[in-house]
Amino acid sequence: MNTSISENLKRPEPKALAGALEALAARFGNRLITSQAVREQHGHTTTWLPSQAPDGVVMAQETPDIQETVRICAKHGVPVIAFGTGTSLEGQVNAPAGGICIDLRDMNRVLEVHVEDLDCVIQPGITRKALNEHLRDQGLFFPIDPGADASLGGMASTRASGTNAVRYGTIRENVLALKVVRGDGEIIKTGTRAKKSSAGYDLTHLFIGAEGTLGIISELTIRLRGIPETIAAAACSFDSLRGACQATILAIQTGIPVARIELLNTEQVKACNSYSKLTLPEAPLLLLEFHGTEIEVAEQSRNFAEIARECGGSDFTWTTRPEDRTKLWQARHDAYWSVKALRPGAGVVATDVCVPISRLADCVTETEADLKQYNLISPIVGHVGDGNFHCSLACDVDDKDEMARGEEFMHRLVERAQAMGGTCTGEHGIGQGKQKYLEAELGPEALDAMRALKQGLDPQNIFNPGKIVPAK
Structure with a gap:
């Protein structure tokens, strides 16, 4: 497997990094953590990509903490990576150029619940299960269930989906508005609590799925549903x-x-x-x-x-x-842990694709045939109501031949899905792992438009560099 992803990114100069760490320490005290163990926890990945730790972790508690961290990092030209619960699968939380991780787990409050309007306002660190526990007594729930107990900010950043998407849609259809910290530390408000709007550009959906590369989500307004009878x-x-x-x-x-x-x-x-x-x-x-x-x-x-x-x-x-x-x-x-248990000590390479539902049977059966051809262990599970399915390869990561077969299998899987009018990822996102497939799927013109957006909103390239759009 490719172990050199994003290694060509330039790290900040030691003097600039030292200046940022000194300023952050003065501002946050012991809420800036630089111990190796904590840094490694925030650079981990739950799939085959190598872990790349940040240089420090800020434990944010309120929106001004995010703003001040971004301002300090922007001043010194140091990368900033947002961290929710770390359940992403394509290296989204890695720090290939070092920098500062902003851990949002303490920003986990429900700020407002509007029962009559079926919406609520939340901080980004609250998890799906915690939110639904809070809402249960009011007869409401948030339906998006990606499996892992992910944070809502992380779910929005990766455009998460899950088991209920066939009826309730993905996170994209269930976010009404965001507040986002931009590169100068100021706040962008992307919408209101109204159920629809035609006022200006659709900034809400620009930031959903951006994986923290355009700004950091500090607040979400989301749709709720009544708990079924x-x-x-x-x-x-x-x-x-x-x-x-x-x-x-x-x-x-x-x-x-x-x-x-x-x-x-x-x-x-x-x-x-x-x-x-x-x-x-x-x-x-x-x-x-x-x-x-x-x-x-x-x-x-x-x-x-x-x-x-x-x-x-x-x-x-x-x-x-x-x-x-x-x-x-x-x-x-x-299911992920059940696959790990099939081969104790082996790694699990998780990947997903999504195809039009009319091609689902063809794509899944051809994928099973490939697994037999390549002699690989990879159970299949999927949210098939919307054409999305997952393969979880149980691989010996030290066996070069097996890993090469696994990489070839995944390449064929993506090519097959794209040839059927589908996508290289239905919900895992691009991160570092699937950058190479974007041009074939969307074309070079689309990638140029993404680069222009990135340059316009993050001219210093400090927000989660090395993710989504490959370098030109």
Whole structure:
């Protein structure tokens, strides 16, 4: 695998870095941390990319902390990298040119909840689970569930998606407005609490998915939903992977409002059974969830059961018991760890692609064939209601031959998805790992436009340098 990503970035001069650290220490005291252990924790990555630690970590507590850190770093020409919970998968939190990491975990408050308007204002460090715990007593929830208990600021920065996206959309559709700290430390306000607006450029969606390369999100206004009266979960096994994909396609095309529909191939089911102590049939599997009234949920379940039978699916039973649903979905969320358990000591190379749903069956079955050809262990799991699926390669990172086969497999996976009208990443983002695929997907003109935006909003290139857009 490529271990030289972003190594050509120029680090700040030692004198400039020393000046920034001295000014930050004077401003933040012991909230500036320079110990090696803490710095390494903030440069870690949960995939195959090498870890690149920052030179210091500022523990921000309020928006002025972000502003002052950015001002000091801008004055000395030192990079700034925002950090939420560190669950990103393409090296977004790495510091290839060194610099200062701003840890936002303490900025975790709910600032306002507007029950009548179904929205709230939050700080970027609050996590998905903490937010929903806060909202539960008011009968509301935030539906975007990427699996990991990510921070909302990080989810916005990587344009996160997840298991509920088929019904509720991605983070992009659920953010109304942002406050963003720009390169001079001032605040950009991108919108209001109104549900729609045609006032000026759509700055909100410019910063969503920018991975902290254009500014640092300090506040979010997000949409909320009412907790459904009835929630039912179901599992349905299939004779073939293609049959499971076809059932998904038909369910979406016929308008069944499934809230979640997740695909696990046979290898992933085996891994989940072993790790989560389940007894699911070891065959291609769809996990589903239906939201609505009791009558609506029953009707949705019956309609899907008819489609499943036509596509080689087994009979399935559905449950509304919260403990049963939690156990089933926790096993899905633990899929990454179940793959790691397949080969103790091995690394896990996680990647994703997304294709138009009509090409889903072709893309997944061809991907399984590639895994056999390359003799690789990589269970497949996906948010297949919107054509997005993930491969998790369990690899011996010290085996050059295996890693080379893994890299070739991932390259073919991306090329296949792009050839089918899809994208190199549905939700993991570009970061460092997938920069090389952007030009083929969007064209050189689009990359030039991105570079112009970066230059206009961050002329010193201090915000998370070395991410998304490759150097020209």
